[in-house]
Amino acid sequence: MARLMRQKREIKELFREKIMEKVNREKENFKQRVSEELPSWLSWATKPLAGIVFDLRHNSDIEKGDTGESKAILGFWTILPKEWILINDVVLEPEPEEFAQIDHVLIGPPGVFLIETKTWDGAFQGHKDKWKRKQGNTWVRCGSPTQQNERHARLFKKWMEDHKLYPAASEQILFPVVLFTHAKWLRVEDCSMPVFDSVIALSLYIRSKTKVNVLSLDQIDNIADAIINAKPFTTIQSELPEPKENNTDTDNKIQVQSGKTKNGRLFVKILGNEEEARQVWERYKEEGKNPGQLSVDKFSPNAWFFYYTDSPVLSKKPEKE
Structure with a gap:
């Protein structure tokens, strides 16, 4: 059974404060754009609504990331041997105010798996990292989970390199993937990373990688320790x-x-x-x-x-x- 770890509570609180500071600034900028782009009388009437719209959009994004993790956690935790380490809900700041919020980081001998978990319900299709969801009888554009996780992978790699954790001249050790846990129908073509519709499918993919060992047990522990003790952008x-x-x-x-x-x-x-x-x-x-x-x-x-x-x-x- 894989070892389960978490970032320290006090460190997560530091990240939360910094993220909320950024969210509040973006909220004010959102209101300011309303003021600049609308006539003054209309801006006066709609400016309070702009803040509400921003809050609803932001809270909706948070809820999508927070719900439905238990199913994925149970699957990863129980099927892997003890040399693997699973860290859920990871927050890092590799660059000033550039945050990577990763649902699951799974570290083992083959490398590091960055797992973006989506609990979206319905039908979805992704083509070359452009995504759509079915709404009634039509397909409408939606956020791209593969582009989102591609950004996470870029920032995570920079964070590893800055902390001297990325093995020099090694093979690929980062494996970003997307997991849908509630989709009723899913079709994916030519996306930048694998996308799975069940924990079982993702588990088989992970097990297929275990034939090659890239990280030693010490390296696995060092990466995990650095994550759980990670602090906001280094002073x-x-x-x-x-x-x-x-x-x-x-x-x-x-x-x-x-x-x-x-x-x-x-x-x-x-x-x-x-x-x-x-x-x-x-x-x-x-x-x-x-x-x-x-x-x-x-x-x-x-x-x-x-x-x-x-x-x-x-x-x-x-x-x-």
């Missing part, structure tokens, strides 16, 4: 010297967060006051990293940020007299 502790006018030998520890936005821009975020943030900005300038404007982070208390580039700024040649 890097940088030690910066005291200001030059303060002649002491002690160091002033300032919290500095660095990374890339989803558009690939390098950024630095400083948790502290303006003077401390200015010290970090000056250091990046001295290193020739071309820091941009130092700005207040509107979404985090007592925080500052700036963008920068790794390309050194070339000084202009003096003009000839």
